[in-house]
Amino acid sequence: MPYRICLISLGCAKNQVNSEQMLYLLNQAGHDVVGEVDGCDVAIVNTCGFIDTAQSEAIDQILQLAEVKKAGGLKKILVAGCLSQRYKNDILESLPEVDGMLGTGSFGEICQAVEDVMHGGKPLYFGDKSAPIEEIGRVITTGPGWAYLRIAEGCDNWCAFCAIPAIRGRYRSRALDAIVQEAKELAALGVKELIVIAQDITRWGTDLYGKPSLALLLRELVKVEGIRWLRLHYLYPEIMDDELIDLIANEDKIVKYLDIPIQHINNDILRRMNRHCTGDEIRALLQKLRARIPGLVLRTSLITGLPGEGEAEFEQLCVWLREAQLERVGVFPFSPEEGTPAARMTDRCEPEEAQRRADLILELQAGIMDDYNAACIGRDMTVLCEHTTKSGMCSGRTYADSPEIDGTVYFTGTARPGDMVTVHISGCDDGDLTGEQIQE
Numbered sequence: 001m002p003y004r005i006c007l008i009s010l011g012c013a014k015n016q017v018n019s020e021q022m023l024y025l026l027n028q029a030g031h032d033v034v035g036e037v038d039g040c041d042v043a044i045v046n047t048c049g050f051i052d053t054a055q056s057e058a059i060d061q062i063l064q065l066a067e068v069k070k071a072g073g074l075k076k077i078l079v080a081g082c083l084s085q086r087y088k089n090d091i092l093e094s095l096p097e098v099d100g101m102l103g104t105g106s107f108g109e110i111c112q113a114v115e116d117v118m119h120g121g122k123p124l125y126f127g128d129k130s131a132p133i134e135e136i137g138r139v140i141t142t143g144p145g146w147a148y149l150r151i152a153e154g155c156d157n158w159c160a161f162c163a164i165p166a167i168r169g170r171y172r173s174r175a176l177d178a179i180v181q182e183a184k185e186l187a188a189l190g191v192k193e194l195i196v197i198a199q200d201i202t203r204w205g206t207d208l209y210g211k212p213s214l215a216l217l218l219r220e221l222v223k224v225e226g227i228r229w230l231r232l233h234y235l236y237p238e239i240m241d242d243e244l245i246d247l248i249a250n251e252d253k254i255v256k257y258l259d260i261p262i263q264h265i266n267n268d269i270l271r272r273m274n275r276h277c278t279g280d281e282i283r284a285l286l287q288k289l290r291a292r293i294p295g296l297v298l299r300t301s302l303i304t305g306l307p308g309e310g311e312a313e314f315e316q317l318c319v320w321l322r323e324a325q326l327e328r329v330g331v332f333p334f335s336p337e338e339g340t341p342a343a344r345m346t347d348r349c350e351p352e353e354a355q356r357r358a359d360l361i362l363e364l365q366a367g368i369m370d371d372y373n374a375a376c377i378g379r380d381m382t383v384l385c386e387h388t389t390k391s392g393m394c395s396g397r398t399y400a401d402s403p404e405i406d407g408t409v410y411f412t413g414t415a416r417p418g419d420m421v422t423v424h425i426s427g428c429d430d431g432d433l434t435g436e437q438i439q440e
Contacts, residue, residue, distance in 0.1 A: 002029075002030045002031050002032055003031050003032070003040075003041035003042055003114060003118060004031075004032045004034060004039065004040045004041045004042075005026055005031050005032065005033050005034070005040060005041065005042045005043075005044065005114065006033070006034055006035065006036060006037045006040045006042075006043045006044070007019060007022060007023060007026070007033060007043075007044045007046065008037075008043065008044065008045045008046070008061060009046045009141070010045065010046060010047050010048050010054070010057060010058055010061065010081075011046070011047065011048025011050065011054060011058075011081065011082065012048060012050070013148045013150075013195070013197050013233070014148075014150060014153075014168075014197060014198070014199070015046055015047075015048055015081055015082065016141065016142070016148065017138065017148050017150045017197075018046060018080075018081065018104075018107045019046045019141070020138035020139050020140060020141055021107055021108070021136040021137070021138050022044065022046065022080070022107055022110045023138070023139040023141070024136060024137040024138050024139050025108065025110055025111050025136065025137075026110065026111060026114070027139060028137075029111045029114075031111075031114070037065060037068055037073065037074055038068060038073040038074070039073060039074075040073075040074050040075070041074075041075045041076065041118060042074075042075065042076045042077075042078060042114055042117060042118065043065050043068075043074055043076070043077050043078070044078045044079075044080060044110070044114075045058065045061055045062060045065065045077070045078070045079050045080065045081075046080045046081040047061075047079060047080065047081040047082055047083035047084060048081065048082050048083065049081070049082035049083035049084075049085065049086040049087065049163075049167060050082060050162075050163065050164065050167075050337075051332070051335040051337065052335050053335075055083060055087075058079075058083045059083075059095075062077065062079060062095055062097070062098065063095075063097075065077050065097070066095070066097035069097060070097075075118070076099040076100070076117045076118060077097055077098050077099050077100075078098075078099060078100045078101070078102065078110075078113055078114070078117060078123075079091060079095075079098050079100075079101045079102075080101070080102040080103075080106075080107065080110070081102075081104060082104060082167045082168070084101040084102060084103055085103040085104045085105075085126070085129065085167050085168075086163065086166070086167050088101060088103070088124070088126065099117045099122060100113055100116065100117045100121070100122050100123035100124065100125075101123070101124050101125070101126075102123070102125045102126075103125065103126035103127065103129060104129045104167060104168050104169070105126065105127035105128050105129040105130075105131055105169070106125035106126060106127040107134075107136075108134045108136055109125045109127070112125075113125055128169075129154070129167070129168060129169035130154060130169035130170040130172070131169075132172060133152075133153050133172050133174050135174075135178055140186070140189065140191070142403070143190075143191065143386075143417075143418065144190065144386070144417045144418035145190065145191065145192050145193060145384050145385070145386065145417065145418035145419070145420070146191060146192065146193035146194070146195065146229075146384065146403065147186050147189075147191045147193075147194060147195070148194075148195050148197050149179065149182065149183060149186070149194040149195065149196050149197065149221075150174070150197050150198060151173065151174055151179050151196055151197070151198050151201055151204050151217065152171060152172060152173045152174060152198035152199070152200070152201065152203070152204050153168060153169070153171075153172050153174075153198070153199075154168045154169040154170050154171045154172055154199065155168060155170075155171055155199040155200060156170055156171040156203070157199075157200060157236070157274075157276075158274060159263075159273055159274050159275060160272060160273050160274040160340060160341040160342040160345075161273060161303060161306065161334065161335075161337065161340055161342040162337065162340060163337045163338070163339060163340055164199055166339060168199065171199075171200070171203060171206070171207060172207060173203075173204050173205050173206070173207050173208050175208070176205075176208075176216070176217055176220060179217065179221070180220050180221065180224065183221055183224045183227065184224055186227075187224050187225060187226035187227050188226070190226075190418055191226070191227070192226065192227065192228045192229065192384065192418070192420055193227075193228065193229040193230075193231060193255075193384055194221070194227055194229070194230050194231070195231045195233055195402070195403070196218075196221070196230060196231065196232050196233065197233050197234075198234075199234070200234060200236050201214055201232060201233065201234060201235060202214055202234075202235045202236045202239050202240060202244075203236070203239065204217055205217065212239050212241075214244055215243050215244045215247050218230065218244075218247055218251070218254065219247065221253075222251050222253045222254065227253060228253065228420055229253065229255045229384070229399065230253050230254045230255065231255050231257060231399075231402060232248075232254065232255075232257075232258055232259065233259045233402070234259050234260070234261050235258055235259065235260045236260070236261070236276075237260055237262065237277050237281065237282055237285050238276040238277040238281070240260075240285060240289075245288065245289065245292055245293070246292070248293060249292050249293045255399040256293050256294070256295045256296045256297060256399060257296075257297045257298075257299065257399055257400055257401075257402065258289065258296065258297075258298055258299070259299040259300070259328075259402065260285075260286075260298065260299070260300055261300060261301045262282055262300045262301070262302065263275060263301065263302055263303050264279075264302065264303065264306070264309075264313075264317060265279040265282060265283075265316060265317050265320040266279060266309070266313040266316050266317065267279050267280075268308060268313065269306055269308060269309055269313055272306060272307065272308050272342070272345070273303075273306065273342070274341070279320075283320075283324075286298065286324060297327045297328065297372075297399070297400040298324075298326045298327055298328065299326070299327070299328035299329070299330070299402070299405075299406075300326055300328075300329055300330070301329075301330045301331070301332065302317070302329060302330070302331045302332070302361060303331070303332055303333075303334055304317075304331060304332075304333055304334065304354050304355075304357035304358045304361060305333050305334040305348065305349050305351070305353060305354020305355075305357055305358075306334045306342060306345075306348070307334070307342060307345035307346065307347045307348040307349075308345065308347055309334075309349065309357075310349075314357050317361075318360070318361070318364060321361065321364055321365065321368075322364065325368055325371075326365075326368070327368070327369065327372045327400065328369070328400075328402075328405075328406055329361065329362075329365045329368075330405065331358045331361040331362060331365075332358065333351065333354035333355045333357070333358045334348065334354045336348070366431075369407075369431055370428070370431075372400075373407070373428035373431065373432075373433055374428060376398075376425045376428065376433055377425055377426065377427060377428060378425065378426075379424075379425050380422050380423070380424050380425075380438060381398045381399075381409075381422070381423055381425055381435075382398065382399065382420055382421070382422060382423075383396040383397065383398055383409050383411065383415075383420070383421055383422070383423045384396050384397050384418075384419075384420050385415035385416060385417055385418065385419045385420070385421060386403075386417055387417060388415065388416060388417060392412055392413070392414075393410060393411075393412060394410070394411050394412070394413050394415045394437070395408050395409065395410050395411070396408070396409050396411075396415070396421075396423075397409065398433070407431050407432045407433065408432045408433075409423060409425070409432065409433045409434070409435060410432060410433070410434050410435075411423045411434065411435045411436055411437055412436050412437065413436065413437025413439075414437065414439070415437055421437050421438075421440075422437070422438040422440060423435040423436065423437050423438065424436050424437075424438055
């Protein structure tokens, strides 16, 4: 029988794709999927378990649902995703309000889990997290005008600070034909921007063809009619070869915005992180990218306070950031993740010091971003409109802005959500741009 279900998605873009797949399966089974928890038969929380803050957010969400359940507004709670995969036994012991769980290898079993839990069972579905990727339809929850395109699952990099390989399994590439077919289906829905995602897109195809083959995939994706922008998240520096760089430089559909998670620039810290390149190799790559790709916007992520990072190593990172002038930077204080090599390292700084260093990076970076935005004033830029108001104010993103992490363009005009329009940039304010739509 159909049930009234609410699905709450937490965490990263990869997790959101899994949530979209579960929504598709629930809809196909005839369930009534709603946006409010109160009055539901089942609430499903698709959790993140990556770092402490994400774990806390997931646990807080489960406890909030438990209160609704206790008050009679909800019958059952199912927990899915990374937190359940990583802390199955802890959840069973400490959160008795949870009625069932699914690990990262069992998203496709969501409908069976709903039936089980509604018939008095306590489903604990933990399939092989390294099994071949199951091809499941999706209900797109992003946009309008853009969607994620996941091309692989899992990770084989085993960075010393990261638990993702243990949570999500070994690296598995989706088949080229399946990815291209999904891209065509998304284009048919009106999607104009595809954000190509995986834990590491650079290694796509290694398990299929015996070598990294992202350029092969991108050559097929640029042929998809209706797609205007292909945005690449995340590219690892050690295997960005000339073939891939030339393709990015010369193919108009691939936006000149590259998200390359570097984490640090000091050689000793990179070695401790089990990263696979040196600081000099990172510098050389970024110089090559700047020279070969005009208008390039670079984004990276950094970690402060990893064990072994003293004042000298941190200062080297700050000096490099001033030199590199990266347009987009995200920074995280070190979080000692259970089961990782970095969590066993003893020479770590205090959490407050790691946070202080992260705040200093953000302060440094704010000036660089302000300079970039100031340089945009006077330019005519293509903007993907995402929101409009009744007063005629619109908002959207340029090629230099990835959704939810970068800036926004606020502009006057007649664009509708999902439209790509030209905007004359006339100002900037606190990390965002302002302008007026050019009527074409």
